Amino acid sequence: xxxxxxxxxxxxxxxxxxxxxxxxxxxxxxxxxxxxxxxxxxxxxxxxxxxxxxxxxxxxxxxxxxxxxxxxxxxxxxxxxxxxxxxxxxxxxxxxxxxxxxxxxxxxxxxxxxxxxxxxxxxxxxxxxxxxxxxxxxxxxxxxxxxxxxxxxxxxxxxxxxxxxxxxxxxxxxxxxxxxxxxxxxxxxxxxxxxxxxxxxxxxxxxxxxxxxxxxxxxxxxxxxxxxxxxxxxxxxxxxxxxxxxxxxxxxxxxxxxxxxxxxxxxxxxxxxxxxxxxxxxxxxxxxx
Amino acid sequence: xxxxxxxxxxxxxxxxxxxxxxxxxxxxxxxxxxxxxxxxxxxxxxxxxxxxxxxxxxxxxxxxxxxxxxxxxxxxxxxxxxxxxxxxxxxxxxxxxxxxxxxxxxxxxxxxxxxxxxxxxxxxxxxxxxxxxxxxxxxxxxxxxxxxxxxxxxxxxxxxxxxxxxxxxxxxxxxxxxxxxxxxxxxxxxxxxxxxxxxxxxxxxxxxxxxxxxxxxxxxxxxxxxxxxxxxxxxxxxxxxxxxxxxxxxxxxxxxxxxxxxxxxxxxxxxxxxxxxxxxxxxxxxxxxxxxxxxxxxxxxxxxxxxxxxxxxxxxxxxxxxxxxxxxxxxxxxxxxxxxxxxxxxxxxxxxxxxx
Numbered sequence: 260x261x262x263x264x265x266x267x268x269x270x271x272x273x274x275x276x277x278x279x280x281x282x283x284x285x286x287x288x289x290x291x292x293x294x295x296x297x298x299x300x301x302x303x304x305x306x307x308x309x310x311x312x313x314x315x316x317x318x319x320x321x322x323x324x325x326x327x328x329x330x331x332x333x334x335x336x337x338x339x340x341x342x343x344x345x346x347x348x349x350x351x352x353x354x355x356x357x358x359x360x361x362x363x364x365x366x367x368x369x370x371x372x373x374x375x376x377x378x379x380x381x382x383x384x385x386x387x388x389x390x391x392x393x394x395x396x397x398x399x400x401x402x403x404x405x406x407x408x409x410x411x412x413x414x415x416x417x418x419x420x421x422x423x424x425x426x427x428x429x430x431x432x433x434x435x436x437x438x439x440x441x442x443x444x445x446x447x448x449x450x451x452x453x454x455x456x457x458x459x460x461x462x463x464x465x466x467x468x469x470x471x472x473x474x475x476x477x478x479x480x481x482x483x484x485x486x487x488x489x490x491x492x493x494x495x496x497x498x499x500x501x502x503x504x505x506x507x508x509x510x511x512x513x514x515x516x517x518x519x520x521x522x523x524x525x526x527x528x529x530x531x532x533x534x535x536x537x538x539x540x541x542x543x544x545x546x547x548x
Numbered sequence: 549x550x551x552x553x554x555x556x557x558x559x560x561x562x563x564x565x566x567x568x569x570x571x572x573x574x575x576x577x578x579x580x581x582x583x584x585x586x587x588x589x590x591x592x593x594x595x596x597x598x599x600x601x602x603x604x605x606x607x608x609x610x611x612x613x614x615x616x617x618x619x620x621x622x623x624x625x626x627x628x629x630x631x632x633x634x635x636x637x638x639x640x641x642x643x644x645x646x647x648x649x650x651x652x653x654x655x656x657x658x659x660x661x662x663x664x665x666x667x668x669x670x671x672x673x674x675x676x677x678x679x680x681x682x683x684x685x686x687x688x689x690x691x692x693x694x695x696x697x698x699x700x701x702x703x704x705x706x707x708x709x710x711x712x713x714x715x716x717x718x719x720x721x722x723x724x725x726x727x728x729x730x731x732x733x734x735x736x737x738x739x740x741x742x743x744x745x746x747x748x749x750x751x752x753x754x755x756x757x758x759x760x761x762x763x764x765x766x767x768x769x770x771x772x773x774x775x776x777x778x779x780x781x782x783x784x785x786x787x788x789x790x791x792x793x794x795x796x797x798x799x800x801x802x803x804x805x806x807x808x809x810x811x812x813x814x815x816x817x818x819x820x821x822x823x824x825x826x827x828x829x830x831x832x833x834x835x836x837x838x839x840x841x842x843x844x845x846x847x848x849x850x851x852x853x854x855x856x857x858x859x860x861x862x863x864x865x866x867x868x869x870x871x872x873x874x875x876x877x878x879x880x881x882x883x884x885x886x887x888x889x890x891x892x893x894x895x896x897x898x899x900x901x902x903x904x
Contacts, residue, residue, distance in 0.1 A: 368673070372635045375658060376635075378658060544564075
């Protein structure tokens with residue numbers, strides 16, 4: 260029988276390890292972080308500038324964009340920042356965990372082996388990486404917001420419920436994390452370490468086109484609109500626009516949030532099962548060839 | 549539970565890899581045009597073959613023993629050490645460390661172990677962009693070691709001057725020392741070392757061996773030390789296990805192994821104007837083992853080592869034969885047999901290369 264005290268102690272120890280992994284992340288980026296932020300801001304600025312002139316050239320004043328093309332685009336990009344990170348960070352965490360493991364018998368050891376020798380679960384490392392990445396995406400979120408407000412006339416609706424915004428972010432991250440976990444399992448299941456990871460590659464192929472981030476879904480043919488109907492990005496973007504631009508409250512976005520909850524409840528367990536199976540397969544094979 | 553510090557019975561490790569001769573990434577990959585599809589096809593269809601890294605290895609190491617596992621490259625030493633450290637599971641057999649099964653009680657078994665990999669294997673542990681100090685701070689936190697103790701240890705390993713340099717900028721030897729230091733952060737009853745002196749300068753390698761011997765004698769730590777250098781094993785081990793091609797060939801103290809090999813003396817010679825099969829000639833004298841190495845084959849210059857029972861009986865005939873064939877001996881020495889000779893004998897015998 261496991262006692263509550265031992266569980267709490269284990270949580271405390273693991274949080275200490277997470278803090279150490281955060282220290283490692285900070286140490287890795289500290290040298291160039293302050294240097295990098297202006298460049299990141301400039302990159303965001305110029306990508307938005309491109310959209311602005313694109314809209315002027317090709318009719319961004321369509322009512323399908325709600326009368327404000329830049330607000331339409333920025334609100335979609337804001338939430339997609341998190342969702343894109345959620346999809347890819349698990350795979351990159353697995354890649355970081357097994358980096359260096361090559362050859363028959365894993366002649367070259369990896370961080371995974373090191374964590375085993377230190378008695379640290381690889382899931383602690385994955386949690387640290389994933390949570391850190393989402394913290395960093397908050398910075399990107401802030402930069403998009405800043406650029407939008409300062410230069411592109413982006414104004415959120417008066418009295419926007421930031422609690423609902425946070426809930427949308429949370430649920431969209433959860434749903435996309437399910438995709439991310441399945442993606443991470445492909446590292447070993449499909450040998451994706453040798454090349455392209457197919458799951459996220461496939462999802463990313465459709466997201467910009469069918470989820471409403473750039474193109475109003477009303478413009479799409481029925482088949483493409485149907486594809487958009489199964490992606491969590493579609494509902495997250497829709498809900499975010501309603502809240503940020505339309506002043507919607509929780510009851511107005513219940514449908515979208517409900518779909519996100521459903522997708523999270525399905526995709527996360529599937530992703531966990533896939534990932535655990537792939538890691539057990541790696542352990543049994545002990546080779547990446 | 550065996551009662552030994554390290555116990556292995558019938559350990560086997562098999563890898564199933566894509567068969568040779570069918571792997572044609574160039575043309576087949578072009579056909580599929582997609583890495584993913586290509587990989588799925590290769591894994592589903594292509595013939596695979598089994599590679600036995602370990603084949604029925606059984607051994608015991610008592611508590612407080614200092615045992616070396618000696619074998620050539622590819623003999624299975626690394627695989628054995630990694631199975632005992634719980635890094636990879638065996639395909640068959642079982643192993644225990646301090647009474648804990650390395651598969652079923654993996655978490656408890658790993659707590660009994662300090663594992664030091666070779667330089668080649670340890671490279672992924674430290675981060676190249678971070679300084680040595682930063683890397684050590686991270687590792688000491690993860691291993692629960694006091695950072696002040698770690699820094700003190702770093703000074704003893706000659707790393708005091710490089711603590712604030714990026715790990716990636718260090719020389720090979722310095723990186724090896726950092727990897728070693730990281731590995732030694734944990735204190736455990738059993739130390740598993742896999743060619744730990746690779747990349748180390750002689751004085752640091754000696755210091756490491758001295759440190760391990762001190763731990764072994766003073767604290768009764770059990771050491772299982774894998775190496776392919778017989779002289780290194782002879783320096784530290786109370787017992788030596790010789791492996792080749794995934795199997796244990798023999799096991800005993802240095803004296804026992806030398807005596808049982810039948811090699812009493814080792815003859816080393818350098819000769820030139822050798823325009824015949826020197827190895828074949830030497831084998832006619834019935835040595836326990838023969839090793840021939842070309843020095844300058846264009847002028848017929850070779851070096852040979854052979855293990856014999858009695859050099860007085862072999863040398864006169866050997867020299868006569870060499871001279872009669874037109875060769876000249878430029879260097880000749882005879883020494884008493886050491887572990888190196890026993891090792892060459894046993895490995896050669898296991899491969900069917902027995903002449904005596």
